[in-house]
Amino acid sequence: MVIGMLGFQTTVARPVELSGVGVHSGLPVSIVFNPAEPDTGVVFHRMHASGEVTELRAVSSQVGNTDLCTVLGFNPARSVATVEHVMAAVYAMGLDNVIIEVTGAEMPIMDGSSAPFIDAIEQVGLVSLGVKRRYIRVLKPVRIEQGGSWSEFRPYDGTRFEVEIDFDCPLIGRQKWEGDLTAQTFKKELSRARTFGFMRDVERLWASGHALGSSLENSVVIADDNTVINVEGLRYQKDEFVRHKTLDAVGDLSLAGAPFIGCYRSYRGGHRMNANALKALLSDPTAYEVVETSTPRQRVAPRDFIAVAAPEFAPWSA
Known part of the structure; x- marks a missing residue:
């Protein structure tokens, strides 16, 4: 769907x-x-x-x-x-x-x-x-790799995300979320996942003039002993972290200018990988088509489409 x-x-x-x-x-x-x-x-x-x-x-x-x-x-x-x-x-x-x-x-x-x-x-x-509405339909696999990280688009009859993270932190470790994206799925499984960070990074961020509005009311904070400081704990058992990374990926890919029809997969990704994968997709005219329906019956001229190649994002974000 x-x-x-x-x-x-x-x-x-x-x-x-x-x-x-x-x-x-x-x-x-x-x-x-x-x-x-x-x-x-x-x-x-x-x-x-x-x-x-x-x-x-x-x-x-x-x-x-x-x-x-x-x-x-x-x-x-x-x-x-x-x-x-x-x-x-x-x-x-x-x-x-x-x-x-x-x-x-x-x-x-x-x-x-x-x-x-x-x-x-x-x-x-x-x-x-x-x-x-106009959609971007993925026609062939497009993949990028950087170090031990990778991201890719693949053809798929729907809008799907498969996001995996791997942190050197016992509390987080290796987590994966995968599913077809609908308004209902996003609301139930992803929308409440909060940004997260490590207590050891707070002083560095404050010193650089960042995160001045960050608090336990808007962030999941991980202490040096690998426990969650927030009194309420996690909203999605132990995998709120990968759910938030998936939420971020949804936001990053929205900057194509239209919803895509395909599957987006990533391992140890983030904003930079998401943006570069989108750039790779849009820079190859054989990798996608612009359509006005969710079925392949009608194609429209790309000249009327607002999707453009994305510059690199930073590796971390709120």
């Missing part, structure tokens, strides 16, 4: 607002999801105090290099950071067209997962715009 509403483009039924703090800046920030016309795509509007608005399209060509999160834009004064959890929710719920207004330089971290953004979308609901 391919995500979405019967293959037609959607938008939110009415505006909905969320407020929180930025995980790196620690500053308060609000966002508003606004309805948009067909073929608008996902567009961020950074609202400046001067009244000026910086528009940033959520496509891979707009991603700037960064060490800790996914940033849209190349000038810090006109960029929007930490968009990955929002984009995962937008993609998985089949929300094609939305203008997201943001009052600060990064998205609110909320509880460190995509669940609050899912709740906001469901609060107002989606409406069909009566215009067919």
Whole structure:
């Protein structure tokens, strides 16, 4: 089953607002999801105090290099950071067209997962715009490798993720999540998985001016003795870690500009591997086709498609 509403483009039924703090800046920030016309795509509007608005399209060509999160834009004064959890929710719920207004330089971290953004979308609901959605259909395997890590796309009749991680940490170790992506699956099995990190890294991040908004309310923190500091423990038994990495992969691949029909697999991947695999796919015109339905009956001209090759992401993110 391919995500979405019967293959037609959607938008939110009415505006909905969320407020929180930025995980790196620690500053308060609000966002508003606004309805948009067909073929608008996902567009961020950074609202400046001067009244000026910086528009940033959520496509891979707009991603700037960064060490800790996914940033849209190349000038810090006109960029929007930490968009990955929002984009995962937008993609998985089949929300094609939305203008997201943001009052600060990064998205609110909320509880460190995509669940609050899912709740906001469901609060107002989606409406069909009566215009067919475009998909990327994977036609042949495309694989990249780096050291002991690899990522690949493979043809598949649906949208599937198979993500495996392998950490030198007894608490995490080797974990794998695999499944077909639907709005229901994402909501139940992935959306509540939180970002995670190690206590030993906190002081280094603080010293560099990052993670100033990080707390036990929005991150799973692993102590030096390989235990979870958070009183509530893990939300998904012991594999919340790989579920969050899968959530991140969903957000990263959403920057192709359209949902893909195929299977995405990775081992010891991350944002850099996800982005490079997407770049490899889109740079080979024989590896994919752009279609307007989830079946191979109708192909459309790639010139009208907004997917572009992605620059490298950083290896870690929120």
